[in-house]
Amino acid sequence: MPLPLDLKYLACAMNRLDRLESHSIYILREANRQAQPLAMLWSIGKDSNVVTWLARKAFFGRVPFPAVQLDTGMELDEVYAYRDKYVPEWGLDLKVIDCPPESEMDPDLPPMTRSAARKSAGLRQLLEQGKYAGIIVGIRRDEEATRAKERVFSPRSLEGNWEFRDQPPEFWDQFMTQPPPDTHLRIHPLLHWTEVDVWRYTEREGIPVNPLYFAHDGKRYRSLGEKNITAPVDSDAATIEAIITELESTRTPERAGRLMDSESEDSFERLRTSGYM
Amino acid sequence: MSTAAKEQLRVVIVGHVDHGKSTLVGRLFHDTGMLPDGKFEAIEEMCRRRGMPFEWAFLMDSLKAERDQGVTIDTSQIWFNHGDREYVLIDAPGHREFIRNMVTGASNADAALLLIDADQGVRSQSRHHGYLLQLLGVRQVAVVVNKMDLIDYDQEKFRAIEQEYRSYLEGLGVTPTCVIPISARDGDNIAAPSENLSWHSGPTVLGALAGFAPPVGNEDAPLRLPLQDVYKFDDRRIFAGRVESGGFKVGDELLFSPSNRTAHVASIEAWNAPAPVTQASAGASIGFTLTEQIFAERGEVISHVDDAPIETDVFHVRLFWLADRKLAIGDMVTLKIGPASVRATVEQIERVIDVDALTDRTADSVARDEIADIVVRTAQLVAIDSHQDLPRTGRVVFTDRHETLGGGIASMDDYPDQRDMVTVRATNVTAEAHRVTTAQRIERNLHNPGVLWFTGLSGSGKSTLAMALEQRLFDQGYQVYVLDGDNVRGGLNANLGFSPEDRAENIRRVGEVAALLADAGVIVITAFISPYRADRERARAAAGDSFHEIYIEADLETCEARDPKGLYKRARSGEISEFTGISAPYEAPDKPDLIVDTAAQDIEACLDQLAAYIAEKFRRS
Structure with missing residues (x-):
């Protein structure tokens, strides 16, 4: 006897992580279909590791676009080790871009911000080389207040400038997939996730975790950046479960260890409007 | 494994500019102890630098330009835990200039808080946002009357605003979950009931949030x-x-x-x-x-296979237009329906809606931020649903190459599902070839065969002209036959009613029969209102090159004055529903092969015009 209709699909009702995952997969598939050539920025932190994982899910085990590391040469050793282990294991097409030195950055920027600006310059280099129509970036709205104003598909000039005063309307999952000439799209498949979501998903999926995220001598990295401008935070969380518990009660912002954010009122906004992720 | 994640509810905060949306969010965070460490101090510092009093809105207004101008430019989101739920608060700009950003924010929401300034009362964007929420599918709305401190917490004034806005929402078919008096700046009725507003017996803002129902899944609906x-x-x-x-x-x-x-x-x-x-x-x-x-x-x-979407190339859209340029009748756009993308023409602008007064007017174009009912015709058949039946597959987005222009919800009303028209059910069929050729038939009849497809309003003179023309052509030696609307209803189409689908099938069969008769060498005259262009195009496809679309033209007033069968009178009284020209559309031919104006000429002149056309197109000597 057939089941009554209301019971038929009850077994596959979705929970929160399923819904987040499904939405991200939808975005990645739109990107892959509509924004070619396409590349994915892989900073090898927890967020872009989740994006990589989601891409493998979206495309049934393979990532059909290059993974790009914007390398300042200043990442922590464990970051490079993670990269070298999982590139072959996950079958990634890795592209490493050596970011231009700090001496070439805008001298008006505050010092830490100037250091971070090297990544924007590296990204410009990538765009010049690859003529990419789409760049996938693993930023989230809950990380930082200007990122909260982002679109999922965000058009940028080749210089990377963000016209935050005039963003395209975006609704019902219809994205701006045909940007005007001489622009590219930043595509943000993780925009709607929170920091805790990233950890819960990492736990559920068994995504390998860089040991820097776990507490060691009362300190852990909550957010991984270059060693000269990132500091670990006080923590005893030595497992993912402990990290989740910690995050559910903390009132310390995620990027507290990212020193450039608080150098001046709008230092991060300035970084972002001129191309930072 | 860690404990399960909380479920999420996305709540958009909307309302007129300066009615305190960003302030409410800031205050809500503070009063529930959710403000991140250092944030309060950071905002204090920003305000000190600008020489202004503490501004809660700076929590959400993260762009320097927003803080400098004191206005929210773009939508923002912030996460907030309370009870067993996590809320995503979506702050939407209230300035008229930024409607497209409001739409962006609100389209993601499960529920809405709509703010009204107690001192200023219901303003244009209060209504505009309320209307858009309904179009975007946000059905749960709590109304929040802010800045009660400015009117000394006066219950009478609050009731007047409540009354005014409730009746507006009622006009949209929306009942608010509650109406709450608050003062966001001072924290009255945000997280805890306020002493100043002790006369209010309803929930606080926090209570209203907890009272919203979780989003419902679509698992039980038909598969899409x-x-x-x-x-x-x-x-x-x-x-x-x-x-x-x-x-x-x-x-x-x-x-x-x-x-x-x-x-x-x-x-x-x-x-x-x-x-x-x-x-x-x-x-x-x-x-x-x-x-x-x-x-x-x-x-x-x-x-x-059962419960399939509708296939059509014409449908109604209730449109919200966001682009700077106007949308006019005849404009070509690209429609996105889910991942489908199709070129379409704006065929009609039925009405532009005045969102303030909930009245409408006729117009030739739709301007930025206006809401209108229009009819679009797509270049190919599309699979779509009525928004009322299945919202997620009944939505369309209007785009141009590099721009998102607007969005809307689809409805079919009297437009038929064309699926049965294009579905070939018979398989294993091989056509046999005739031995008598078309050329041989023409040689015997001394004229070309063909279909003269008369289309026009009821009372325009189609049947009268068709029968008179048949007589005249027959007398001149033509092989000619009339297929008339009421006549085929008695036999060939006796099993069809007057639903949109049956009307379309009626025309499809007549088109096929006319094509067969033309193939047999005959000149076929058809006399059917045949109001839909898609139906006539299918008849043209059946008959091929020998099809002639003849527009029997007379304006509605003339036809209604003639009313040979008394049908207009019955349609006007409501006795007949979906009557072409009165309560159902007539799509006039785009480029007819011949126009016969029966309002301007008498019958003889019309017949002469038709006979001359036939002599020119069909005569063989």
Whole structure:
């Protein structure tokens, strides 16, 4: 006897992580279909590791676009080790871009911000080389207040400038997939996730975790950046479960260890409007 | 494993500019102890630098330009835990200039808080936002009357605003979950009941949030799975997409629309799944393979064979227009319906709606931020649903190459589902060739065969002219025959009623019969209102080059004055519904082969015009 209709699909009702995952997969598939050539920025932190994982899910085990590391040469050793282990294991097409030195950055920027600006310059280099129509970036709205104003598909000039005063309307999952000439799209498949979501998903999926995220001598990295401008935070969380518990009660912002954010009122906004992720 | 994640509710905060939306969010964070460490001090510092009092809005207004101008430019989101739920608060700008950003924010919401300034009362954007919420599908709305301190917490004034806005929402068919007096700046009725507003017996803002119902799933609705892409990474051909409603399982027979092909599900593909997946339901982005190899493209809508989407090339849209340039009748746009993308023409602007007064007016164009009812005609058949039946597959977005222009919700009303018109059910059919050729028939009859397709309003003179023309042509030696509306209803089409689908089938059969008679060498005159262009185009396709579309033209007033069968009178009194020209549309021909104006000429002059046309086009000597 057939089941009554209301019971038929009850077994596959979705929970929160399923819904987040499904939405991200939808975005990645739109990107892959509509924004070619396409590349994915892989900073090898927890967020872009989740994006990589989601891409493998979206495309049934393979990532059909290059993974790009914007390398300042200043990442922590464990970051490079993670990269070298999982590139072959996950079958990634890795592209490493050596970011231009700090001496070439805008001298008006505050010092830490100037250091971070090297990544924007590296990204410009990538765009010049690859003529990419789409760049996938693993930023989230809950990380930082200007990122909260982002679109999922965000058009940028080749210089990377963000016209935050005039963003395209975006609704019902219809994205701006045909940007005007001489622009590219930043595509943000993780925009709607929170920091805790990233950890819960990492736990559920068994995504390998860089040991820097776990507490060691009362300190852990909550957010991984270059060693000269990132500091670990006080923590005893030595497992993912402990990290989740910690995050559910903390009132310390995620990027507290990212020193450039608080150098001046709008230092991060300035970084972002001129191309930072 | 850690404890389960809380479920999420997305709440958009809307309302007129300066009515305190960003302030409410800031205050809500503070009063529930959710403000991140250092944030309060950072805001204090920003305000000190600007020489202004503490401003809660700076929590959300993260752009320097927003803080400097004291106005929210773009929508923002912030996460907030309370009780067993997590809320995503979506702050939407209230300035008229930024409607498209409001739409962006509100389109993601499960519920809304609509703010009204107690001192200023209901303003234009209060109403505009209320209207847009309903169009965007946000059905739960709590109304918050802010700045009660400015009117000394006066209950009378609050009741007046409540009354005014409730009756506005009522006009939209929306009942607010509650109406709350607050003062966001001072924290009155935000997290705790206020002493100043002790007369208020309803919930606080926090209580209103907790009172919103969680979003409901679409698992029980008919299956809709718009095809997003087809992958061939290895020997599997994987069809990928997101289930928008319903569900399916391995072995199900699926129908692809509008290509009208069917195939069975061989497998549901998943990577890193804990167990093999055998079924999928609403919300899931999935991939599957088919038992039969069929060709299918991005944009097709997959359903079960029963309960399929509507196939049509013309439908109504209630539109919200966001672009700077106006939308005019005849404009070409690209419509996105899920992953499907199709060129379309604006055929009619039925009405532009005055959102303030809830009245409407006729117009030739729709300006930025206006809401209108329009009719669009697509270049090909599309698979779509009425928004009322299945919201997620009944929405369209208007785009141009590099711009998102607007959006809207679709309805069919009297436009028929054309699926049966294009579905060939017979298989294993091979056409036999005639031995008598068309050329031989022409040689005997001394004229070309063909179809003279009369179209026009009821009372325009189609039947009168058709019968008189038949007589005249017969007398001149033509092989001629009239197919008339009421006549075929008695036999060939006796099993058809007057539903939109039956009307379309009526015309389809007449088109096919006319084509057969023309093939037999006859000149066929048809006399049917045939109001839909799509139906006439199908008749043209059946008859090929010998089809002549003749527009029997008379304005509605003239036809109604003639009213030979008394039908207009009955339509006006409501006795007959869906009467062409009165309560159902008539789509006049775009480029008819001949126009016969029966309002300006008498019958004889019309007949002379038709006879001359036939002599020119059909006569062989």
